[in-house]
Amino acid sequence: MEANKKRSDCPLSCSLDVFGDKWSLLIIRDLMFFQKSTYNDFLKSAEGIATNILASRLKGLEENGIIEKSVHPDSKAKILYRLTPKGIDLLPIIMEVYIWSDKYYEMPAELKATIKEAKNDKDKFVKLVTKELKSKMTEKKGNS
Amino acid sequence: MEANKKRSDCPLSCSLDVFGDKWSLLIIRDLMFFQKSTYNDFLKSAEGIATNILASRLKGLEENGIIEKSVHPDSKAKILYRLTPKGIDLLPIIMEVYIWSDKYYEMPAELKATIKEAKNDKDKFVKLVTKELKSKMTEKKGNS
DNA sequence: TATATTTGCTTGCAAATTGCAAGTGCAAAT
DNA sequence: ATTTGCACTTGCAATTTGCAAGCAAATATA
Numbered sequence: 001m002e003a004n005k006k007r008s009d010c011p012l013s014c015s016l017d018v019f020g021d022k023w024s025l026l027i028i029r030d031l032m033f034f035q036k037s038t039y040n041d042f043l044k045s046a047e048g049i050a051t052n053i054l055a056s057r058l059k060g061l062e063e064n065g066i067i068e069k070s071v072h073p074d075s076k077a078k079i080l081y082r083l084t085p086k087g088i089d090l091l092p093i094i095m096e097v098y099i100w101s102d103k104y105y106e107m108p109a110e111l112k113a114t115i116k117e118a119k120n121d122k123d124k125f126v127k128l129v130t131k132e133l134k135s136k137m138t139e140k141k142g143n144s
Numbered sequence: 145m146e147a148n149k150k151r152s153d154c155p156l157s158c159s160l161d162v163f164g165d166k167w168s169l170l171i172i173r174d175l176m177f178f179q180k181s182t183y184n185d186f187l188k189s190a191e192g193i194a195t196n197i198l199a200s201r202l203k204g205l206e207e208n209g210i211i212e213k214s215v216h217p218d219s220k221a222k223i224l225y226r227l228t229p230k231g232i233d234l235l236p237i238i239m240e241v242y243i244w245s246d247k248y249y250e251m252p253a254e255l256k257a258t259i260k261e262a263k264n265d266k267d268k269f270v271k272l273v274t275k276e277l278k279s280k281m282t283e284k285k286g287n288s
Numbered sequence: 289t290a291t292a293t294t295t296g297c298t299t300g301c302a303a304a305t306t307g308c309a310a311g312t313g314c315a316a317a318t
Numbered sequence: 319a320t321t322t323g324c325a326c327t328t329g330c331a332a333t334t335t336g337c338a339a340g341c342a343a344a345t346a347t348a
Binding site for chain 4: 193194195196197200219220221222
């Protein structure tokens, strides 16, 4: 749980030091596509992340500027996690993973239309979703 | 070291079960961009992968159809690893990681031109590199 | 032809990380 | 006043990682 000494100067290697594990991108996925934004939201995801691992990943993602905490509009007991611009910019990567996956594995029915849309015009899809995410970002401000 | 039970039906989660770790994509990077193709080539990479981890990752990538072994033209003692079409199709993902990285971190000078080329016309870049990789694929055939 | 070296691993073991269950402290609802 | 919800932390066992050494087959060298 300390500062990350990077393994090499390779940008890919450095990026994997940030999100190269089995859980980080799933948290980001939940923030991007499934309107999840609290600790318990992430805990409830289908993959079943352990609570200590979730805490450690959230900490890492925050330290790396991918997500940030803010006060929840509903209650002081809740913490609202959200993507930073740097986190939102991971969208093209995640989109390409979905597209790759669509080519080689089976796709849940509910996702087919979205993937098709993304494949059809990647740039358009990225711009649209980015815009939505950025607008959500500025809805309410407040750092914890 | 057994069959992978997937954590959920999510394509992203399934993809991370295949290459969601700190090492797999680095091996793929070496195959894609740095003309590395043998066990010792991968061992020598800057990040310093441990030999047992390398063996385990190569096995996993092969089981998942990302890479395949073939006989090395130079010697029977050598094994030539190479990307399958499924592995080559990971290029857009890796490219987007590089592009993201370029935006938020520092880029080694030798990579700047390539990234610029990729950013300038992603489709063109993917098609060009894919073509190169596929042509290299069919140079010599031979399963081990 | 005998010996040394290269190549692609495997094995053993300590250290780190993960996963599971239970607990804690504060806020809010009853 | 008490219970419930939320965001974690803690303890511990199981798994994975990292390091060093070893090993068999193929090749290079003397």
